[in-house]
Amino acid sequence: MTPNREDYLKLILELGGDKEKVSNKKIVAGLSISGASVSEMINKLVKEGLVEHSPYQGVQLTPAGLEKASTLVRKHRLWEVFLVDHLGYSWNEVHDEAEVLEHVTSTQLEQKLDTYLNHPTFCPHGGMIPQEDQIVHEKDRQTLASYPEGTNIRIARVLDEKDLLDYLMDLGVKIHEEYTITNIAAYEGPITLQNDQKEVSISYKAASTIFVDSL
Ligand SMILES: [Zn+2]
Incomplete structure (x- = not known):
């Protein structure tokens, strides 16, 4: 599936682009597409006033971009909760379905869904669900890749990205x-995690999109 502009806005938001510049490199990694496609789309979003771009630093959402992204994220995440809690989907299966549903969800449907679900505040991936007309405000967290060996962590939020979620399902890692953190291999090598039940080795790329609380 070719990512559209909404996917970009949402990804920039998920990577912290409401508060700071997000590098093109991170966007390329998050969408698994070429750097040229990312540059092209960013130029369009700049023209539409949805993001600001600084050379060598990356992009940040404008207030208009943040508002648009928040509405989409809210609809997307409400559907994810519905799919997981009521239709028995697992967390790696809901993205594509929610992606389609969010674009055909009226304000009325969104409100009724929210009420039906009893106003959930987090999606199955740990992302915050904003109240109606509120903007998404994710808690400030570092990624797994930014902590030293010996740190005790809790997985708090992961990027809502199919390949990443499939990968974590295969590893048996859950939110x-x-x-x-028992080992960090050199040169952006894998990061080894251990608890009473298991030991897992997570690639540096995946670790850069897993947000954790240090304990
Ligand atoms: Zn989610």
């Missing part, structure tokens, strides 16, 4: 789990 809210707690681990100790």
Whole structure:
């Protein structure tokens, strides 16, 4: 599936682009597409006043971009909760379905869904669900890749990205789990996590998109 402008806005938001500049490199990694496609789309978003771009630093959402991204994220995440809690989907299966549903969800449907779900505040990936007309405000967190060996962490939020979620499913890593970082291989090599139940080795690329709380 070719990512559209909404996917970009949402990804920039998920990478912290509401508060700071997000590098093109991170966007390329998050969408698994070429740097040229990313540059092209960013130019369009700049022209539409949805993001600001600084050479060598990356992009940040404008207030208009943040508002647009927040509405999409809210619809997207409400559907994710519905799919997981009521239709038995697992967390790596919901992205594409929610992606389609969010674009055909009226304000009325969004409100009724929110009420039906009893106003959830987090999606299955740990992302915050903003109240109606509120903007997304994710808690400030570092990624797994930024902590030293020996740190105890809890997985708090992961990027809502199919390949990453499939990868974590294969590894058996879930949200809210707690681990100790036991080894960090050199040159952006894998990061090893361990707890009473298991030991897992997570690639540096994946670790850069997993947000954790240090314990
Ligand atoms: Zn989600």
